[in-house]
Amino acid sequence: MSENKLGTLKGFSIQFLPYSEIKNLDSNKRIRKILDIIIANNILILQGRLTSAEETRLIGDTMAMIGYAKNFKGIELAVISGNEKEGFFSKLTKNLANALVGGDFSAITVIGPATIVKDIKKNPKKIELLLSR
Amino acid sequence: MEIKILTNFFKRMFDNLFSNKKEIKLGFYGPPNAGKTSLANRICKDFTGEEMGSVSKIPHETRKVQFKEKVEIKYKGKKMTFKMIDTPGIATKIDYEDFLKYKMSKKDAKERAKEATQGVIESIKWLDDMNIVVVVLDASENPYNQVNITIIGNLIARKIPVLIVANKMDLKKTDIKKIEAAFPEYDVVGISARFGDNLEEFYESIFRLSKKIK
Numbered sequence: 601m602s603e604n605k606l607g608t609l610k611g612f613s614i615q616f617l618p619y620s621e622i623k624n625l626d627s628n629k630r631i632r633k634i635l636d637i638i639i640a641n642n643i644l645i646l647q648g649r650l651t652s653a654e655e656t657r658l659i660g661d662t663m664a665m666i667g668y669a670k671n672f673k674g675i676e677l678a679v680i681s682g683n684e685k686e687g688f689f690s691k692l693t694k695n696l697a698n699a700l701v702g703g704d705f706s707a708i709t710v711i712g713p714a715t716i717v718k719d720i721k722k723n724p725k726k727i728e729l730l731l732s733r
Numbered sequence: 734m735e736i737k738i739l740t741n742f743f744k745r746m747f748d749n750l751f752s753n754k755k756e757i758k759l760g761f762y763g764p765p766n767a768g769k770t771s772l773a774n775r776i777c778k779d780f781t782g783e784e785m786g787s788v789s790k791i792p793h794e795t796r797k798v799q800f801k802e803k804v805e806i807k808y809k810g811k812k813m814t815f816k817m818i819d820t821p822g823i824a825t826k827i828d829y830e831d832f833l834k835y836k837m838s839k840k841d842a843k844e845r846a847k848e849a850t851q852g853v854i855e856s857i858k859w860l861d862d863m864n865i866v867v868v869v870l871d872a873s874e875n876p877y878n879q880v881n882i883t884i885i886g887n888l889i890a891r892k893i894p895v896l897i898v899a900n901k902m903d904l905k906k907t908d909i910k911k912i913e914a915a916f917p918e919y920d921v922v923g924i925s926a927r928f929g930d931n932l933e934e935f936y937e938s939i940f941r942l943s944k945k946i947k
Contacts, residue, residue, distance in 0.1 A: 651890075652883060652886030652887045652889070652890050653887065653890060655879075655883040655886065655887075656857055656860070656883055656884075656887050659823065659825055659853065659857065659880070659883065660853070660854050660857045662825060662826075663827070663850040663851070663853045663854050664850070664854065666826075666827055666846070666850045667846075667847055667850065673826055673827065673828040674824070674825050674826025674827055674828070675825045675826060676825060676826065677825050677879045677883075678879050679879060679882070714825070714826035714828065720879075721875065722875070722877040722878075722879070723875075723877055724877065724915075
């Protein structure tokens with residue numbers, strides 16, 4: 601396909617972060633690490649997921665960065681988890697297992713800068729990234 | 734005359750002793766433009782005669798947390814007093830350029846974006862102070878938005894009772910079943926805040942939810 605039809609994609613890269621990279625960090629450092637990756641125009645694929653409190657903190661810190669970091673307009677965020685449709689007992693045993701190993705490894709978190717990721721469409725089974733030109 | 738004063742005195746004593754004096758802090762949370770203020774206005778108008786805040790088609794119209802104290806909701810002979818807290822919509826991105834298409838000047842758009850980011854931070858700070866929360870979603874939008882999941886996840890972690898409202902049911906392409914499927918563990922009430930449809934079920938759910946306050 602010609603470049604004219606596609607438009608020009610701004611430079612970005614995709615980074616995969618294994619959970620082990622953030623496992624021993626406290627919430628402040630985890631969020632700082634994630635935001636540093638995003639502000640450097642990377643799409644982050646994180647093994648596992650943040651806690652709901654950390655996700656909220658990430659949103660709050662993102663808002664605080666808009667207007668301060670150049671060309672930063674926020675993030676697109678989606679989590680896809682293997683246990684979303686499971687029953688109570690199954691969830692309970694899985695949560696127990698997660699607590700023992702130190703995280704929900706069945707989940708994948710995708711975070712991208714809003715200037716690159718226009719939208720993340722999610723349904724329970726898949727995540728679709730729509731990129732800006 | 735003395736008898737009337739005495740009767741009123743005992744009535745007040747009785748009311749104070751047995752009525753639920755304490756205000757229940759009822760928060761309205763959700764993404765921008767879901768209809769949080771429209772719903773809060775509808776309730777306030779019905780029970781106090783006054784509205785809470787302005788509404789607009791332009792996202793992030795509510796950029797500061799707004800309160801209405803002592804809103805006494807009466808439903809089927811029961812009454813409860815609420816402090817209603819309408820919060821700015823929670824978003825993960827805010828781009829001032831999005832406001833330009835509403836014929837806003839660049840300066841105003843930038844100011845609105847700045848206030849909107851601060852509004853999101855303020856909404857998050859207020860999460861801890863709520864007794865019960867109504868999460869207002871636009872029934873014509875995809876409910877699997879991570880903001881919705883994050884807000885509800887936070888409320889669960891804080892053990893705050895949650896009611897999910899599927900608003901804008903007057904629109905054609907709404908799908909309440911999709912919202913129910915996304916959040917199977919919660920009560921979902923479909924309403925139209927704009928036209929006041931199905932508010933009876935909403936009030937019933939709020940009264941039921943108030944009993945779960947810990």
